[in-house]
Every structure is written in structure tokens, then in C-alpha cells.
Amino acid sequence: MKIDIGCGDSKRKGFIGIDLYKTPSTDIVVDLFQFPWPLESDSVEEINCSYFFQRVPKALRAKFMQELYRVMKFGAKATFITPCGDLAVQDATYEWPPIVAGSYLYYNRRWREDNKLQHGYYDINADFDFSYAHALSPTIADRDNEFKDFAVVHYNNAVKDLHVVLTKL
DSSP: OOOEEEEETOOOOOEEESSSSTTTSSEEOOOTSSSSSSOOOOOOEEEEEEEEEGOOOOOHHHHHHHHHHHHHHEEEEEEEEEEEHHHHHTTTTOSSOOOOOGGGGGGGHHHHHHOOOOSSGGGOOOOEEEEEEEEEEETTTOOOOOHHHHHHHTEEEEEEEEEEEEOOO
């Protein structure tokens, strides 16, 4: 099964759309902030989550990732796309703090162990490997790599979106 969580009205082709609101793209109406989701454990082979994770309240992000981990098959992939720069804070429906690449480190068991984060707030069982890339602003996309690398670190709106692929370990 392939699911598009928080699909709104732009479900990825070949995926089952899941959202709180019924749209032409929504196949399953469910509150993704209520756990567990009405999906079997280890049943999902691929997940798309585009412009939704930044709406998950801070207090629910770990639970959300735990639930993602529960429903995914071993080796399954989940693609997250979240906004960066001004886009990450301009929409009143986005939660604080904004999502950055480092946000996903907390869902990797080895990283939590290496950083002694296995207690209290960090009582997380999810274990994902991840890779990420930046979708650059069109104003710098054609520049040389040295400039782009500098811009990603130093210019607020150089990066339009963060693209992260999680793999269930």
C-alpha cells in the first residue's frame, strides 16, 4: 500500500489519499493527530507527505513519527517535503518550530544513543535512516555549486523546500 498523508487536494498519483478533510483527492478521511491510525502495522510500503509535517504540533511530532514507523514495512520509504526560509513561517497553520534537516535526527536510534537522548522527552522507538536535499530558489538554481553551497548556509530564502526521504530500519 502507498499512502499520501495530509494530501489535501493534490494526492500523488498511485497513492491512497489520507486527510482530515474530504476533497476529490481524499480516499480516507482521518484525523492524523489521533493515534493509532486506522492502518495495519507493517502494511505501508511507501509514504508521501508533502507540505503537511510542518502543521503537526510540536507536542505530537514524536507520536506522529512513532505512528509512521508502526505502519511502515521494514525498508519502506517516506518522502517529506517541507518549506524553508520565509515560506516556513509565513502560513498561520504552520507550527513552531519550523522543520529543518536536523529535526529528523531524533528519529534515528543510533543518533539518540550517541547523544544520550534515550530518556524522558526522547522516549522514541522509531528508527529511520534519512537523506535530504534542498529545492533551491529559482534565483540561485543556475549558479555554480560553490555559490549554491554558500547560499544554502547563509541566505535565508536560498532554499525553497527541504526534501527528506526516511527509510524504516
